[in-house]
Amino acid sequence: MGQRAGSPQLLRQINDRVALLALLERGPLTRLELESHIGLSKPATADLLLRLEKSGHVRRAGFREGGKGPRAQLWSVNGAQAYVAAVDLTPQTLDVAVSDICGEIVAEYRYRAEKDASLGMDDLRQSVAIAAGEVGLATGQLRRVVVGLPGSVDRRTGSLGFAPHLPGWQGFDVLERLAGSLGTAVTVENDVNLVALDEMAVGRAVGLDDFVLIWIGRGTGAAVVSEGRLLRGASGGAGEIDWMPCPAPRATGGQAVAHRQRVGDVLSSNALTELARTHGLAGDELDKLLAGDHGADPAACAAFRRDVAGRVALAVAGVVSVVDPELVVLAGDVGRAGGSALCGLVAEELAELVLPRPDIQPSLVTGNPVRSGALRLALAQAREEVFAIPS
Structure with a gap:
């Protein structure tokens, strides 16, 4: 049975989500700063922080220095509660980044195929596994993997189209096989679409x-x-x-x-x-x-x-x-x-x-905007799951 609209439990969950998103956007905040941002009373904000600390969603992050009086405790989202991976795949290169749910990149791995060789599914799986392994994770422990590539997946069949330059990725359901290979949820997105996501976030x-x-x-x-x-x-x-x-x-x-x-x-x-x-x-x-x-x-x-x-x-x-x-x-x-x-x-x-x-x-945008856009998408999807309000 769903929660009754306006119930205290549902309101707490909504406030928790608003607070977590504020901490993700603004970085570590004191209780007073968070209280001002989300509009709750002092007791309600204190109760919210203790509740989120107990659930593992937030952690204490040192103290705010430089003010008058006692130093104020800082709170931040616990980045270790979930990890994601972003992959930029071209016919001959793989560029992988693993980040925590706060968006801090904790591992990177780049791989180039031998001359005239084309990258396949096993190359991607191994590259993601190497990057995740740098921080002690198996691929199945990643909350989400987003792969950007020069082609497009047909959402009706899962097959990859517009990509003759990726011969090893033809003739099967790409999403299903990747999810099975990596043991986690996978999204495959066109590389230029991912660049557009990055441009929407920090560009023109x-x-x-x-x-x-x-x-x-x-x-x-x-x-x-x-x-x-x-x-x-x-x-x-x-x-x-x-x-x-x-x-x-x-x-x-x-x-x-x-x-x-x-x-x-x-x-x-x-x-x-x-x-x-x-x-x-x-x-x-x-x-x-x-x-x-x-x-x-x-x-x-x-x-x-x-x-x-x-x-x-x-x-x-x-x-x-x-x-x-x-x-x-x-x-x-x-x-x-x-x-x-x-x-x-x-x-x-x-x-x-x-x-x-x-x-x-x-x-x-600078750097590798395909990988950056893939990371933004992976984080958005993972946060929606981790910080979701139960129905």
Whole structure:
């Protein structure tokens, strides 16, 4: 039988959850600080803290120094009550992080396959096991594992789509097999979607409900956020613009790009390197050329960046025409290297193609945003379970 609405037990559980979320967001707090934040009386807050300490949810975390009078006891969430793992999987690399439920990374492990080898299920299991083992955990003791990869899982079948570059992950229910292999709950998410989660948390998209993130670098893809939620589509393929047919970009140096190509064909590293060469530039350092390194011919660099912007605008146009976002974020190696200058050129080119006029800005996230986004998702899922209010 469910709890009666407004019952003292239910109210205590709600207050406990609010207090735990406050401690996660703000870090260690004194009783007085927590009381002020959650709006309970002094006796009720003291009782709440003792109750959460007894249950193992919070712990004493030293004292607040520097004030007048006696030092005040600090309280924090007990990070050791649950652990999660985040994985960035590419065809040849694995990047794993294990964190406690407070979000503190306690172990990391990186693995690269031998040349021309492709990573499979056993490689992922072993890598997660090594990372978890650094803090004395088995994979089954992790509350949640989130895997980010360049593809999308069909929620109806569990099969991985849009990922021919991951041959060892085809033809079976990926979620079911991963959960069985690791012995815990597993979520598999598209890598660009995870970058968008990171951008929403600490990047350009903080506070925005409608934006598109375009990733150009290690592959090409998009993430669409509408009304604050990621759009995944029926088969998980929303945002897979790498496969989208692309009109031929304008001719460069007398050479037109062939018709009937995909967006991924014209924005791949090889394609952009070849584009640089048509401008007489050594294209093996695309980041410098896109950043405006005038060690090369400035006019040639400017023409190259304009042509890159034209290609990016073609990729952006189809998405923008449908979802009309407030913001487009350019991420990945190309977006990061091109910066605001490239974004400005893309905006000019886009204005010639579609009616919507979104703001276009380079990504602000650094490090490995796929792993970081996977960790954010794993923590959100684990906290929902650990701090849940029983029905």
